[in-house]
Amino acid sequence: MPDTLKATTGPKNSQALKIPVLRPEDGEPDASSDRESSRRRHTLPSRRTVASIQQVFTLIAIVNGLVLLYLVIAAIQLLMVAGARSAEIYVSLILTLLLVILAIISYQIIARRIILPIARLVREASEIESDDMTSLLTIRSNDEISRLAQAFNMVLVKMRHALVAGETSNQQLMAANRQIEASINYAGLLQRSILPDRQLQDTFGNDHFILWLPRDTVGGDYYIFHSEGGHCLAGVADCAGHGVSGAMMTMLARAGIDRSIMEVGITSPAAILSCTDTAMRTLLHGARMSKSIATSMDIGLVRLDFEARTLRFSGAKISLYWSDGQTMHMLRGDHRAICDQRIGAYTDHDIPLLPDCTYYLTTDGLLDQSGGKDGFSLGTQQFKEWLIQLARQPLDRQRQALAEALEQFRGRHPQRDDITILSFRFS
Secondary structure (H helix, E strand, O other), X not given: OOEEEEOOOOOOOHHHHOOOOOOHHHHOOOXXXXXHHHHHHHOOOOOOOOOOHHXXXXXXXXXXXXXXXXXXXXXXXXXXXXOOOHHHHHXXXXXXXXHHHHHHHHHHHHHXXXXXHHHHXXXXXXXXXXXXXXXXXXXXXXXXXXXXXXXXXXXXXXXXXXXXXXXXHHHHHHHHHHHHHHHHHHHHHHHHHOOOHHHHHHHHOOOEEEEEEOOOOOOOEEEEEEEEOOEEEEEEEEEOOOHHHHHHHHHHHHHHHHHHHHHHOOOOHHHHHHHHHHHHHHHOHHHHOOOOOOOOEEEEEEEEEXXXXXXXXXXXXXXXXXXXXXXXXXXXXXXXXXXXXXXXXXOOEEEEOOOOOEEEEEOXXXXXXXXXXXXXXXXXXXXXXXXXXXXXXXXXXXXXXXXXXXXXXXXXOOOOOOEEEEEEEOO
16 A cells, blocks of 8 residues: 655644755855955964074174174273283283184184075075976085085985876876776766657656756666557666666666566566566676675666556565645555565556656665755655645756755765656646
8 A cells, every 4th residue: 555645734844844945145155254264274374584594693703703803902902001011911912813813714614614505505495496396406515514415405306206207197197087087978978878868758748857866977877768559667777886887787777677578568567577687687697696796776667558547566675656736645665676685576556647646756866865954864754745845846847846955955965876766747
């Protein structure tokens, strides 16, 4: 028996029942506030102005020179004073002059061997810092500073070689990435080309919509359509995996379903599921020996008889939903997926095809999507409440509203899985 949910006149949780609409001002943060916060985060504290070693050394030399000059002048003045002990004064004067000579020699040695080489190294290092990829520090002698500069040059050469090698590897990776991206985009075009959009449009016109949202460029979800006279078969499928692996599984699954339809026709969706299960187990027998490889597939199929106005549904872990805007019904699919560890039994369910109802099939990527304030999954109940509000609206409007509702619910959470919704209405 189908599960039924009635629309309530006063929703208990307005946030849960409301179809969120993403407005530009809701989804996008204020640009000026972002720039201001970024400026505050990245503003570095200003460095205090500090005198260089050369300036400090020059200042000390000047002070020492003034002190020594004062001593020389004082000694000369003492010699000019009558009665002074000239021998001691001469000794002091000679020692003072000796200190002056030693100070001048020390200044020249320190300036030429330490201060000026360090200043030159600083200037050359600044030139290297300004993206000069060819310059090295100049080595003029074999003293400690020159050996330090030589060691710096060796490190600099190794770094440049590493940068060149890294840039080469980066260019190779970028080329490989472009090639892979082009291949995946082409695979996406191929996967899109096998989807029955044109057949659905020819049969249902504006009374249907497809919301197909692969997590990556290609995905493991796809949808199905076959028609025979006044009957047609439609459905959605979710193969294990997503991305390239999921897309490869969809090709195998599509071949298995087409083969099953050729064998048993489209009268019984349950028979198609059972036949597909057998075919896929035979095809993937080697892969299923490894428990690390997922090969299961969820499918929901409906067979529509437009003359008798009946709908026959069978599902492998995918349910059928329908609503007239007042009540919400659900037929649960069977609990075993196609190619599951245990073989499942699938059942047909017949219900009338009502003109005032909208019918929905969805893969679990929508129901399992994380979002909201607490990051929980969307779930069946929330999905039902969305549908019961949208069931009366035009199908194109429903598709847009569901896409916006999902986007706002997801928020900053990444899309976890491929998402597919197939909806139709009989008129």
